[in-house]
Amino acid sequence: MIPRYSRPDMVAIWAPETKFRIWFEIEAHACDAQAELGVIPKENAEAVWKADGVEFDVARIDEIEAVTKHDVIAFLTHLAEIVGSDEARFVHQGMTSSDVLDTTFNIQLVRAADILIADLEGLLAALKRRAFEHKETVRIGRSHGIHAEPTTMGLTFARFYAEMNRNLERMKTARQEVATGALSGAVGTFANIDPRVEEHVCAKLGLAPEPISTQVIPRDRHAAFFATLGVVASSIENLATEVRHMQRTEVLEAEEFFSAGQKGSSAMPHKRNPVLTENLTGLARLVRMAVIPAMENVALWHERDISHSSVERNIGPDATVTLDFALARLTSVVDKLVIYPEHMLRNMNQYKGLVMSQRVLLALTQKGASREDAYTLVQRNAMKVWEEGRDFQTELEGDADVTAILTKEEIAEKFDLGYHTKHVDTIFRRVFGES
Secondary structure, eight states, X not given: OOGGGOOHHHHHHTSXXXXXXXXXXXXXXXXXXXXXXXXXXXXXXXXXXXXXXXXOOHHHHHHHHHHHOOHHHHHHHHHHHHHOTXXXXXXXXXXXXXXXXXXXXXXXXXXXXXXXXXXXXXHHHHHHHHHHHTXXXXXXXXXXXXXXXEEEHHHHHHHHHXXXXXXXXXXXXXXXXXXXXXXXXXXXXXXXXXXXXXXXXXXXXXXXXXXXXXXXXXXXXXXXXXXXXHHHHHHHHHHHHHHHHHHSTTTOSEEOOOOTTOOSOSSOTTOOOXXXXXXXXXXXXXXXXXXXXXXXXXXXSTTOOSTTHHHHHHHHHHHHHHHHHHHHHHHHHHHHOEEOHHHHHHHHTTTTTGGGHHHHHXXXXXXXXXXXHHHHHHHHHHHHHHHHOOOHHHHHHTOHHHHTTSOHHHHHHTTOGGXXXXXXXXXXXXXXXXX
């Protein structure tokens, strides 16, 4: 991913220096296990660790690969240059390139998942804080973009909290599923390497041995991982879209923080645009772009082919780097989001009590009117509010057919705003627990 949308800790996971360090650790731990089993001399295994702490020369490895046309062989050649060709002659004993590449890829995905989990936890903290801050801040709920019934801004934050909390659990599951390693040799039969080598290396690197790996780790694991990233990205877009709608000039119930000196438009000095959440919408598309290729990687020929390789070299860094950046940006947006309670009330009252129509409908049916008749009575008065700007309560009180069923006091009671917020505490306990 380009630097503009990257953060250093996630980028470092995919740096060539990190990759080669992991390759080295896999090979060195494998040598230790081989030595313990008596397959190779212990002194050769110990000699490999001379490269521990040495900075591998990426340019030199690239130079070798230009000749060998094989990245793992190029690395092993460079490793032998460091530790000595005789000392390194047992490195990669019984292994195949996929043992190194696949195990490394999963380690990188696990490390990326750890960052993304921390990102989600930070976002959840911001959402929870804002939810409690605006627990009783009333705003109009909308369906189809049209005024529906009152809700609160706290409930808006709470529902995004619940969604992101589900994403946190999905991310933890995805991490666990992809945290496997394989050192099973060509076609995965362990013909030339003892399964105990795989167990040793995986234990050292915090992975579980892949139960059956053919020559590669099964790609359904990776498909599930990238699908999870796609779901998280969609949730980011969901929240970002809500902010963008709230920031529209004719709504303006909330807006992104606009800092001193910030400029919204090169042409129009008055503009304060939702650029961060628009950016998040775009970044979510990029993350989801990785999902279908990851799913298509599941179907490989026989015990392996490399059709998945070029895909993963791209989507691994791009999707995780982008999602890390997006989560951090969204956390900042939520944390600094400017809320306008007075605008929320203004919007809700724009159509003079219209949003209480369901309460009146239910009251009429409870007093004996059929639902069809009650709906007709309420709707004909509601249309006067829409079309003529009249006051809904006043129209109801002046409708003889309505007042034949409900008293004016009963009508007035249906316009109590507190009716719509009486279960906010219950919902908050469901979302946040008893805290």
